Amino acid sequence: MPRPAHGPPATSQGRCPSVIPGAGAARAVGAVAARLWRQHLEPRMPQALECSEGCWAWMVLLASVVTQGLTLGFPTCIGIFFAELQREFQAGNSETSWFPSILTAMLHAGGPLCSILVGRFGCRATVMLGGVLASLGMVAGSSCRTLGQLYLTAGFITGLGMCFSFQSSITVLGLYFTRWRVLANALASAGVSLGIMLWPLLSRYLLEDLGWRGSFLIFGGVLLHCCVCGAILRPVPARVTPETRDGLPPPSRRPARGCPAACGRAIQRHLAFDVLRHNVGYRVYTLGVAWMIMGFPLPHVFLVPYAIWHGVDEHRAALLISIIGFSNIFLRPMAGLVAGRRDFASHRKYLFSLAALLNGLTNLACAASADFRVLVAYCLVYSVSMSGIGALLFQVLMDIVPMDRFSSALGLFTVLESISILISPPLAGLLLDTTSNFSYVFYMSSFFLISAALFMGGSFWALGKMERQGPQAEVQGAVTEAAPEQGLTMEDTDGPKKRLRVEIMYVTSV
Numbered sequence: 001m002p003r004p005a006h007g008p009p010a011t012s013q014g015r016c017p018s019v020i021p022g023a024g025a026a027r028a029v030g031a032v033a034a035r036l037w038r039q040h041l042e043p044r045m046p047q048a049l050e051c052s053e054g055c056w057a058w059m060v061l062l063a064s065v066v067t068q069g070l071t072l073g074f075p076t077c078i079g080i081f082f083a084e085l086q087r088e089f090q091a092g093n094s095e096t097s098w099f100p101s102i103l104t105a106m107l108h109a110g111g112p113l114c115s116i117l118v119g120r121f122g123c124r125a126t127v128m129l130g131g132v133l134a135s136l137g138m139v140a141g142s143s144c145r146t147l148g149q150l151y152l153t154a155g156f157i158t159g160l161g162m163c164f165s166f167q168s169s170i171t172v173l174g175l176y177f178t179r180w181r182v183l184a185n186a187l188a189s190a191g192v193s194l195g196i197m198l199w200p201l202l203s204r205y206l207l208e209d210l211g212w213r214g215s216f217l218i219f220g221g222v223l224l225h226c227c228v229c230g231a232i233l234r235p236v237p238a239r240v241t242p243e244t245r246d247g248l249p250p251p252s253r254r255p256a257r258g259c260p261a262a263c264g265r266a267i268q269r270h271l272a273f274d275v276l277r278h279n280v281g282y283r284v285y286t287l288g289v290a291w292m293i294m295g296f297p298l299p300h301v302f303l304v305p306y307a308i309w310h311g312v313d314e315h316r317a318a319l320l321i322s323i324i325g326f327s328n329i330f331l332r333p334m335a336g337l338v339a340g341r342r343d344f345a346s347h348r349k350y351l352f353s354l355a356a357l358l359n360g361l362t363n364l365a366c367a368a369s370a371d372f373r374v375l376v377a378y379c380l381v382y383s384v385s386m387s388g389i390g391a392l393l394f395q396v397l398m399d400i401v402p403m404d405r406f407s408s409a410l411g412l413f414t415v416l417e418s419i420s421i422l423i424s425p426p427l428a429g430l431l432l433d434t435t436s437n438f439s440y441v442f443y444m445s446s447f448f449l450i451s452a453a454l455f456m457g458g459s460f461w462a463l464g465k466m467e468r469q470g471p472q473a474e475v476q477g478a479v480t481e482a483a484p485e486q487g488l489t490m491e492d493t494d495g496p497k498k499r500l501r502v503e504i505m506y507v508t509s510v
Helices: 023-044 055-071 074-089 093-109 111-121 123-141 147-176 181-223 225-232 259-270 273-278 280-293 298-309 314-339 342-368 372-400 403-435 439-485 495-509
Strands: none
Touching: 055 123, 055 147, 055 181, 055 225, 074 093, 074 147, 074 181, 074 298, 074 314, 093 147, 093 403, 111 123, 111 147, 111 403, 123 147, 123 181, 123 225, 147 181, 147 225, 181 225, 181 314, 181 372, 273 280, 273 403, 280 372, 280 403, 280 439, 298 314, 298 342, 298 372, 298 403, 298 439, 314 342, 314 372, 342 372, 342 439, 372 403, 403 439
């Protein structure tokens, strides 16, 4: 038999028939199916950008509200269990303070790891994973026999899980909202206020009936609702996702030269040390906020023990934290809407410094008197400054850092912030053990807040003055250099007109 020619013979249309019987028909059916998918089925998928502000986007917003209430609002209830944990483990204030500090620090420090998981598995899976970790940590913490075990379970594991849930719920809002993104973020932040209001009341009720171990077990079941909220977050189609990832450079296709090179790229991608080195405004803001956080979380931890120590009933003492949360339900969205206005764009950093200053001054009033009526007034004024800080904290960062580096700048910002959160409560507890006076804790909080506010406000004013003087000096230098080159002298009759023309061209080109 003659050997067949190499390759299949060409047909009359100039195309090669398939070597496998029926493969051509299969390809044709596949092409028709792909065409039908593109024309009819794919447009019905939940497009986060094309169908923004749709019905499902508001369901996602509701899920984000609940998630933030379950996670960010939770650390405020730890003060309810503070005295009980001290009696259970026979520990001092400093040792017991490590538990809420580790929990809150992990709630912020896991940001870079959360962004990696979101990029790899999406927001839905990351939120659900966070809910499982937070629940397991609290369930395991209910059976702890030492404070070290409590640090690891209810502190580290629960805090990391809460970080995964709340940061992913914030990220997904940027995918589902475009026109109403500022309003969505402001409404989502109201979930934090709901959590601050409800968690202390639930904690006081459970502590009386079940003790702290039974309360932590119930908390583990409550935190599983983060998984329900995560299931609502429909994944964004793959062809839309790259358009929404501003500031995340595409991964390099060049082969890695080793583990150090891969670690270096990961650090540069998620921790903006180069921005910290070259951007003076970012350096001032990051250092100022890190110093401010040394005092900001202390009232959340020590307000209830401070009130009980001065003879306030335990139920009324727990109500103080709920007053702060209830006030923030209305104040935080209003502050977010005001902060989002373009009229305040150039003044947001000064408003943030003013809010920090007011927060520090109110802590001085709290230290002056422990009467319940004074404490209620303190909580109301504290809520105003707290809502301003919460609304402006990341908005000022967006104003300072270019958006193409915002994600990595935010990662470094949260890591440094978490270090301050980790140090602050144990340091205050050590001060309390040394002095046996809760007033010194609020004096310490006021010192950090007021000094940070003055540092940031003065530094931003000085930087703004330098920026205003810089263009004027450059304009004068350009006119001086341009005049000899164009032969302009004081005797020229057209000299003033020519010098005016050179100056205008320089300003408009900048």
